[in-house]
Amino acid sequence: MLNLVGMNVRYERCLGTELFTEDGRRILDFLSGYCVHNTGHNHPAIVQALKDELDRCGPAMLQTDVPELAGELARRLCRLAGGGLNKAYFGSSGSEGVEAAIKFCRAATGRTGLLYCTGGFHGLTCGALSLMSDPFWRAGFGPMLPETEHVQFGNLAALEEKLATRRFAGFITEPIQSEAGITLPPREYLKAAEHLCKRHGTLFVLDEVQTGMFRTGPFLAAHEYGARPDMVILAKALSGGLIPSGAVLITDEIYEGVYSSIRHAFIHTSTYSENGLAMRAGLATLDVLEGERLGERATAAGEGLRRRLREALSRFEMVKEVRGAGLLCGIEFTAPRGLGMRVSFEAFRKIHPAMFGQCVVMRLFRERGILTQICGNNFMVLKVAPPLTVSDAQIEEFVEGIRETMEYVHSSGGFWGEARQLVRRGIKI
Numbered sequence: 001m002l003n004l005v006g007m008n009v010r011y012e013r014c015l016g017t018e019l020f021t022e023d024g025r026r027i028l029d030f031l032s033g034y035c036v037h038n039t040g041h042n043h044p045a046i047v048q049a050l051k052d053e054l055d056r057c058g059p060a061m062l063q064t065d066v067p068e069l070a071g072e073l074a075r076r077l078c079r080l081a082g083g084g085l086n087k088a089y090f091g092s093s094g095s096e097g098v099e100a101a102i103k104f105c106r107a108a109t110g111r112t113g114l115l116y117c118t119g120g121f122h123g124l125t126c127g128a129l130s131l132m133s134d135p136f137w138r139a140g141f142g143p144m145l146p147e148t149e150h151v152q153f154g155n156l157a158a159l160e161e162k163l164a165t166r167r168f169a170g171f172i173t174e175p176i177q178s179e180a181g182i183t184l185p186p187r188e189y190l191k192a193a194e195h196l197c198k199r200h201g202t203l204f205v206l207d208e209v210q211t212g213m214f215r216t217g218p219f220l221a222a223h224e225y226g227a228r229p230d231m232v233i234l235a236k237a238l239s240g241g242l243i244p245s246g247a248v249l250i251t252d253e254i255y256e257g258v259y260s261s262i263r264h265a266f267i268h269t270s271t272y273s274e275n276g277l278a279m280r281a282g283l284a285t286l287d288v289l290e291g292e293r294l295g296e297r298a299t300a301a302g303e304g305l306r307r308r309l310r311e312a313l314s315r316f317e318m319v320k321e322v323r324g325a326g327l328l329c330g331i332e333f334t335a336p337r338g339l340g341m342r343v344s345f346e347a348f349r350k351i352h353p354a355m356f357g358q359c360v361v362m363r364l365f366r367e368r369g370i371l372t373q374i375c376g377n378n379f380m381v382l383k384v385a386p387p388l389t390v391s392d393a394q395i396e397e398f399v400e401g402i403r404e405t406m407e408y409v410h411s412s413g414g415f416w417g418e419a420r421q422l423v424r425r426g427i428k429i
């Protein structure tokens with residue numbers, strides 16, 4: 001697949017927002033490994049902290065002790081998250097966090113139902129997959145978990161109707177749906193959802209795997225909306241993009257409901273969850289995020305980026321909207337109105353709905369040395385999510401790159417011809 005779209009290159013060195021390839025190219029990373037590299041690639045302070053941790057020869061993973069680094073990281077994450085979030089469970093990925101959240105909801109409420117939002121992305125393990133409505137991800141892997149139901153993101157009436165049945169242990173959603181196309185909720189939605197959940201005895205769980213760790217400005221996207229979730233799932237950027245790690249932050253009440261007795265002290269755990277390197281990476285990542293004030297940077301740079309993108313792209317008929325929060329941005333494309341382009345566009349869409357977006361990604365990469373991707377559940381939205389350390393000059397370089405690409409799409413048959421060649425190369429989609 002990477003060969004087909006011309007992105008199969010060998011990377012040798014990755015630093016900050018820049019990736020250097022074996023054949024001497026320099027690529028600008030505006031994807032950040034899907035919101036992993038908030039602190040930039042191989043941040044020297046995080047790398048050094050990990051080297052020091054290895055040199056220390058400390059208790060990396062004993063399973064029979066109280067791991068102090070995990071305690072320290074838990075305390076800092078809970079302090080930053082605020083609300084009633086007071087305990088942390090660590091795992092090694094976002095999906096593992098979602099699995100834990102499912103179990104915690106059920107154990108703490110005694111209910112079995114799980115409610116989630118259409119279009120969301122929560123991971124590809126079986127439990128997480130059961131909270132994703134898109135049949136593409138599920139096909140061939142069923143049956144999914146029973147008693148999982150979905151509601152439309154942003155629709156409070158639909159949510160209340162479901163919650164009123166009092167069958168649901170948890171309502172699990174991203175605060176801003178990332179793979180669905182950088183979909184922001186109506187301003188009041190999350191706070192109102194929190195109150196509805198409380199009223200009907202359902203736990204309100206926010207999957208902040210992409211939006212957390214200052215990606216959208218505040219530590220959690222929930223903070224921007226004044227929402228106080230019962231549970232928050234973090235992963236991706238948590239450990240500086242260097243060691244697998246994830247965390248589920250919970251209230252004391254949920255903790256008591258799950259780890260309810262000595263007998264249940266280890267009722268949910270996983271081998272590598274609190275390992276010293278992941279915890280050290282987490283602590284060093286927080287030092288960098290806070291020390292370099294990257295949340296504030298995300299807010300200011302994100303606003304600037306969207307303003308510049310609107311200025312540069314508003315005249316193109318295929319650009320419908322530029323939106324986002326902090327440095328989680330999306331450029332939404334729309335079908336062209338003019339007959340010439342429309343025929344080509346529809347032909348591509350018939351072959352595969354991702355064809356247009358993927359050709360934009362391909363051209364940006366090949367001609368401008370810029371790495372991006374389209375959203376996993378919405379192929380008409382280009383995700384724009386550079387490291388939070390991105391410079392103003394790099395933002396300008398991206399704006400110019402996408403402007404030039406859109407110019408090419410709108411002004412020449414070349415773009416559409418290339419896409420046709422892609423098809424001819426015999427893709428089995």
Ligand SMILES: Cc1ncc(COP(=O)(O)O)c(C=O)c1O
Binds near residue numbers: 122207
């Ligand atoms: C919002 C969200 N939740 C959960 C996950 C799953 O995380 P992981 O791939 O670490 O299992 C992802 C992955 O992209 C995600 O975007």
